[in-house]
Every structure is written in structure tokens, then in C-alpha cells.
Amino acid sequence: MKKYAQLFALVATLFSTQLFAHEYTADSMQIDHPWSREAPPNATVIAGFFQFKNLASKDDFLISASTPIADHVEIHTHEMADGVMKMKKIDSVRIGSMKTVMFEPGGYHLMIFNPKQSYKQGDRFPMTLQFKHAGKVEVELAVEANGHVHAH
Ligand SMILES: [Cu+2]
Numbered sequence: 001m002k003k004y005a006q007l008f009a010l011v012a013t014l015f016s017t018q019l020f021a022h023e024y025t026a027d028s029m030q031i032d033h034p035w036s037r038e039a040p041p042n043a044t045v046i047a048g049f050f051q052f053k054n055l056a057s058k059d060d061f062l063i064s065a066s067t068p069i070a071d072h073v074e075i076h077t078h079e080m081a082d083g084v085m086k087m088k089k090i091d092s093v094r095i096g097s098m099k100t101v102m103f104e105p106g107g108y109h110l111m112i113f114n115p116k117q118s119y120k121q122g123d124r125f126p127m128t129l130q131f132k133h134a135g136k137v138e139v140e141l142a143v144e145a146n147g148h149v150h151a152h
Contacts, residue, residue, distance in 0.1 A: 022142060028056035029095070029134035034127065036141045037105075041118040048073075048110030048127060048141050050103045054095040054134075061092040061132040069125045071114045078106055087111070092132070119143040 024031040030053040039046045054060050065073040079088045085106070093108055095101045103109050110127070119125060123143040130136055 022140075024137060024139050026131075026137040027134035029054055029060060029131055029137065031129070031137060031139055034139045034141045036112075036119065036125070036143050038121050038143055038146050039118060043118065044114055046112045046115050046119070047105070048103065048112060049105070050139075051100060052095045052103070053100045054097060056133065057097055058133065059097050060095050060134055062095065062129060063092045063132050064130040065110050065127055066130075067112060067125065067127045069116050070112045073113070073127070074111045075108070076111045077108050095131075121145040 022033050024034075032051040032053065034048065034050045036046055036048050048065070052062065062075060065075065067073060074089045075091070075093060076087045077090050077093075078085050080086075089111075093101060093103075101108065115125075121143055124140040125143070127139050127141055128136055129139060
């Protein structure tokens with residue numbers, strides 16, 4: 001019984017390390033848990049999600065993103081238009097001083113066009129984020145299964 005408990009503790013530790021150590025900090029911008037959703041092999045777009053926390057005393061802005069694995073990346077939001085939620089390209093997202101901004105399904109997200117390959121759960125791919133003040137930050141997006149629910 002004790003052996004199992006130890007094994008369980010070890011597995012739990014490995015799992016939580018993998019899950020929660022996925023965080024980047026550049027200047028005063030903290031980027032937590034960059035992730036993307038598993039998509040069908042013929043998907044022409046995939047999305048990128050994050051949690052941004054700006055620890056600076058002034059507002060910052062995410063102004064662009066790029067990745068070697070796709071043609072181009074846009075910043076999108078969701079907006080009501082004629083009673084329907086639609087995606088809309090925007091130029092930047094403000095991350096207020098000492099504020100946290102979520103990029104998540106149904107809200108802000110990166111739209112990654114024509115990925116060169118399909119990604120499965122457990123895969124990772126690189127993304128360069130450009131902030132107005134914090135500058136360039138290289139992160140890796142962790143691919144998670146479709147239907148995965150986040151409890152952050
Ligand atoms: Cu979009």
C-alpha cells in the first residue's frame with residue numbers, strides 16, 4: 001500500500017510540474033500556460049490561448065505574434081454582430097497595469113493560419129509574442145485535447 005502511495009505521489013508531482021511550470025516572464029509581463037487545442041489534420045486555422053499578467057506600473061499591449069509553423073498569426077476577439085458571436089481581427093490587446101487578461105475559447109485568442117502540420121495532445125510549438133513595452137517573448141504552446149476544460 002505504501003509503495004502505491006509513493007508512486008502516486010511521484011506521478012502527481014511530475015504531472016503538476018508539467019502542468020504548472022509552463023510559465024514565462026519577460027520584463028514585467030508574465031505569460032502563464034500558453035496552449036492550443038488539438039485540431040483535425042485538415043484544419044486551416046488553429047488558436048492560441050494564454051493568461052497575461054502585467055506587473056508593470058504602466059499599461060502594456062500585445063501588438064503581434066508570429067510562428068515558424070504557420071503563414072501568419074492574427075489577434076482576434078469575439079464580438080456580437082446581428083445577434084451572432086463572430087470573430088474579429090484586432091490590432092492589439094491592452095493588458096492594464098497590474099491586470100490579468102485571459103486569452104481563452106470564446107474570447108481573445110491568437111488565430112494561426114495554415115499550420116504546416118497538425119498537432120496532437122502533448123505536442124508543443126513555438127510562438128513569438130510582441131509587446132509594446134515588454135518586447136519580444138518566445139513561448140511554447142502546449143497542445144491539449146479537444147474538450148479540455150481549464151480550471152485556472
Ligand atoms: Cu479567430
